[in-house]
Amino acid sequence: MNRVVITGMGIYSTIGKDLDEVRDSLYNGKSGVGLDMDRAALGYRSHLTGIIESPNLKGLLDRRSRVGLPEHGKYAYIATLQALQHAGIDQDFLNKNEVGILYGNDSSSVPVIEAIDKMRAKKDTALLGSGSIFQSMNSTISMNLSVIFKLKGINFTVSGACASGSHSLGMAYIMIRQGLQECVIAGGGQEINPESMGSFDGLGAFSIREDQPQKASRPFDRDRDGLVPSGGAASLILESYDSAIKRGANILGEISGYGFSSNGDHISVPNIDGPVRSMVMALKDAGIDKKDIGYINAHATSTPVGDGKEAQAIYEVFGDKIPFISSTKSMTGHEMWMGGASEVVYSLIMMQHGFIAPNINFENPDEHSEKLNITSKTINSGFDVFLSNAFGFGGTNSTLIIKKVK
Amino acid sequence: MDKNEVVDIINGFLVEEFEIEEDLVQTDATWSDIGIDSLDFVDIVVIIEKEFGFKLKGEDMVNVRTLGQFHEFIYTRHSSDQ
Numbered sequence: 403m404n405r406v407v408i409t410g411m412g413i414y415s416t417i418g419k420d421l422d423e424v425r426d427s428l429y430n431g432k433s434g435v436g437l438d439m440d441r442a443a444l445g446y447r448s449h450l451t452g453i454i455e456s457p458n459l460k461g462l463l464d465r466r467s468r469v470g471l472p473e474h475g476k477y478a479y480i481a482t483l484q485a486l487q488h489a490g491i492d493q494d495f496l497n498k499n500e501v502g503i504l505y506g507n508d509s510s511s512v513p514v515i516e517a518i519d520k521m522r523a524k525k526d527t528a529l530l531g532s533g534s535i536f537q538s539m540n541s542t543i544s545m546n547l548s549v550i551f552k553l554k555g556i557n558f559t560v561s562g563a564c565a566s567g568s569h570s571l572g573m574a575y576i577m578i579r580q581g582l583q584e585c586v587i588a589g590g591g592q593e594i595n596p597e598s599m600g601s602f603d604g605l606g607a608f609s610i611r612e613d614q615p616q617k618a619s620r621p622f623d624r625d626r627d628g629l630v631p632s633g634g635a636a637s638l639i640l641e642s643y644d645s646a647i648k649r650g651a652n653i654l655g656e657i658s659g660y661g662f663s664s665n666g667d668h669i670s671v672p673n674i675d676g677p678v679r680s681m682v683m684a685l686k687d688a689g690i691d692k693k694d695i696g697y698i699n700a701h702a703t704s705t706p707v708g709d710g711k712e713a714q715a716i717y718e719v720f721g722d723k724i725p726f727i728s729s730t731k732s733m734t735g736h737e738m739w740m741g742g743a744s745e746v747v748y749s750l751i752m753m754q755h756g757f758i759a760p761n762i763n764f765e766n767p768d769e770h771s772e773k774l775n776i777t778s779k780t781i782n783s784g785f786d787v788f789l790s791n792a793f794g795f796g797g798t799n800s801t802l803i804i805k806k807v808k
Numbered sequence: 809m810d811k812n813e814v815v816d817i818i819n820g821f822l823v824e825e826f827e828i829e830e831d832l833v834q835t836d837a838t839w840s841d842i843g844i845d846s847l848d849f850v851d852i853v854v855i856i857e858k859e860f861g862f863k864l865k866g867e868d869m870v871n872v873r874t875l876g877q878f879h880e881f882i883y884t885r886h887s888s889d890q
Contacts, residue, residue, distance in 0.1 A: 464827065465825070465826055465827045466845075466847070466848070469851070526863065528850070528853055528854075528863060529853070529854050529857055529863075530854075531850065531851055531854050532847040532848065532850035532851050533851075
């Protein structure tokens with residue numbers, strides 16, 4: 403069984419468009435949340451959202467490559483370009499080696515809606531344009547990036563709701579560990595637009611703390627009132643330890659454990675048992691003791707019920723050996739299909755630079771979070787091993803444990 | 809609309825929208841010479857409908873091999889529709 407390491411990462415998020423910007427935002431507890439009042443015209447209950455700038459890829463990519471890319475495909479392209487550069491992997495390497503892509507994504511709403519609107523108006527499918535089908539599919543990101551980067555390895559999209567990004571890393575880890583691939587691009591992408599979030603808003607799941615948008619996302623806080631939808635993309639380069647050493651690559655961390663589970667319970671309300679099993683499985687896979695975990699990047703999304711369940715699950719697993727915990731969703735909002743991957747990027751940045759990002763807006767604990775060690779301020783000390791949780795609708799759970807390679 | 813206007817519109821979108829190098833846009837060039845493939849042609853159908861108000865069909869293109877023949881086809885068809 404091969405050791406699996408991370409040799410590059412890239413990020414395009416509401417708290418920064420590259421690793422340096424994101425590092426500064428994480429360190430300073432900077433929020434990427436704002437308001438989108440266009441949502442009012444569609445009857446949204448909450449106008450809160452992560453705010454991200456739409457990238458212009460003209461000049462970077464030719465027309466044929468751009469035409470099939472939806473919004474979050476563009477974010478994923480930028481993040482992947484950064485990650486490959488970070489890993490020291492050029493097109494020549496991609497041409498000569500079998501590199502795969504397993505990317506997390508679970509929707510592509512806007513192209514589907516635009517196609518239907520055109521069909522209803524023009525009654526003619528020949529007027530939809532050549533990019534429509536490729537933009538519309540859930541596998542749009544892996545599909546497009548494998549063509550743009552001329553990849554020759556495994557090629558599909560991992561859909562597991564808000565655990566998609568984390569499961570994509572887990573799947574890539576399994577492939578490399580088993581010796582089926584030497585190098586895989588993994589990550590997660592998430593669209594930010596009113597079209598994709600309407601029915602979620604209709605569940606009443608979003609925060610309505612609109613007088614102070616940057617205080618709305620408050621995981622674990624007693625006065626949290628819901629999540630803030632967000633997005634962007636994050637990419638990581640996973641490869642076998644031997645491949646990394648052979649190329650002289652810089653190793654950012656090693657994936658030492660992947661755990662997962664399904665709750666077998668409610669479609670949207672999490673339980674405690676599922677997340678516990680996911681964390682226990684990851685610890686067992688990593689072959690480490692819970693006291694070796696220096697930091698937990700929690701899934702906690704700022705929902706009244708969800709955060710409480712995760713807090714209880716963490717307490718059940720870690721008991722009195724609880725490490726520092728923060729949820730970076732306090733700054734970014736809930737990045738959904740991107741989250742599981744981006745939160746590994748955020749944690750790797752922290753591990754690399756020797757700090758723990760704050761769980762901002764954590765002002766008062768509730769009965770469950772008061773038992774945990776949640777950091778509301780930046781901690782200027784490092785850690786060597788972290789655990790990252792990502793849970794999604796349908797009760798899908800994913801836990802990754804990543805450590806420094808000394 | 810006279811023929812020159814039709815040619816300007818077509819060559820214009822090939823350069824602007826399709827990002828084809830201006831010096832490749834020649835009357836005796838084939839689609840392949842210009843770098844237009846079958847997927848790109850789907851988008852040309854959309855643009856022609858928008859600019860000239862009619863929909864191109866596959867059978868229309870059977871005898872159109874060069875850009876010059878394409879200009880001629882579009883001009884003739886657009887004129888006959890007026």
